[in-house]
Amino acid sequence: MSTSIIAISNHKGGVGKTTSVVNIGAGLALIGYKVLLIDMDPQANLTQSYGITKAKVSVYEVLKGEAEVETVEIFENLEILPSTLDLSGAEMELINEAGREYILSEAIASIVDKYDYVFIDCPPSLGLLTINALTAATEVYIPLQAHYLAIKGLTKIIEVIGKVKKRLNKKIEITGVFVTQFDKRKVLHRDVVDTIYTYFQEKLFNTKIRENIALAEAPSQGYDIFHYDPESKGAEDYKKLCKEIIERHMSEDDDENNDNKEVNKDNE
Numbered sequence: 001m002s003t004s005i006i007a008i009s010n011h012k013g014g015v016g017k018t019t020s021v022v023n024i025g026a027g028l029a030l031i032g033y034k035v036l037l038i039d040m041d042p043q044a045n046l047t048q049s050y051g052i053t054k055a056k057v058s059v060y061e062v063l064k065g066e067a068e069v070e071t072v073e074i075f076e077n078l079e080i081l082p083s084t085l086d087l088s089g090a091e092m093e094l095i096n097e098a099g100r101e102y103i104l105s106e107a108i109a110s111i112v113d114k115y116d117y118v119f120i121d122c123p124p125s126l127g128l129l130t131i132n133a134l135t136a137a138t139e140v141y142i143p144l145q146a147h148y149l150a151i152k153g154l155t156k157i158i159e160v161i162g163k164v165k166k167r168l169n170k171k172i173e174i175t176g177v178f179v180t181q182f183d184k185r186k187v188l189h190r191d192v193v194d195t196i197y198t199y200f201q202e203k204l205f206n207t208k209i210r211e212n213i214a215l216a217e218a219p220s221q222g223y224d225i226f227h228y229d230p231e232s233k234g235a236e237d238y239k240k241l242c243k244e245i246i247e248r249h250m251s252e253d254d255d256e257n258n259d260n261k262e263v264n265k266d267n268e
């Protein structure tokens, strides 16, 4: 299987990007996949969620060309390239750099082969940090809250992804959308999910991440949901989402193999 590099992005704040990177990453690593998480947000919530305070190398030094990528192991199969507040200056500092959109992509090129999955946590903006993430990625997942404005705000990110695809990274594709902080008792939430389905069709994952307090509590203890409260609804939902992610990638691999077989047959 080739490495899937997945940017988790939505310029709307607080939709569950970081919570999803933490828990999808941990879930896949616990199943046995090798996973790298990259924190592209100067808020460094992903880094803090794992209680990492001092790392030798952060994304900032890497983007500035001051250091080679050096990851920190969280537990077996799970590593992180952390962020720091310094990263907030990077967008301005790199503005005159040639090829500034490709810096992350180039920096991780030599290490991504070691992993099955790389997840990039994007900041709630569409500036140079997000563009670097989209240029380095092979896929984008968009988490959405079941809010009636959820779809409306998407025009901008879809436009940006379209531009990145045209000019910087032909591979990039929105391959997944999922609903977070879902409450099935709310009619509004159910209606919004129907609208999201109409818009994204099969890109929408079946799994909805329900509202669950354990998901909000876990980071303060430096844990993902599986180590914090494995019996919680949050753990159940993220486990289901991980299974769907794996299934999608396995069927892609099958498609690729079948395509190769077709080519071989044609050559016979």
Ligand SMILES: Nc1ncnc2c1ncn2[C@@H]1O[C@H](COP(=O)(O)OP(=O)(O)OP(=O)(O)O)[C@@H](O)[C@H]1O
Pocket: 012, 013, 014, 015, 016, 017, 018, 019, 020, 041, 043, 045, 122, 123, 124, 180, 181, 182, 209, 210, 211, 212, 213, 215, 216, 217
């Ligand atoms: N399913 C959930 N149930 C309850 N709380 C949640 C859930 N998902 C996320 N949260 C909480 O909602 C807040 C926002 O989540 P998170 O930080 O993951 O969003 P984000 O999109 O990364 O935000 P930002 O745009 O600021 O980076 C956090 O306090 C988080 O703990």
Ligand SMILES: [Mg+2]
Pocket: 017, 018, 019, 041, 045, 046, 121, 122
């Ligand atoms: Mg975040």
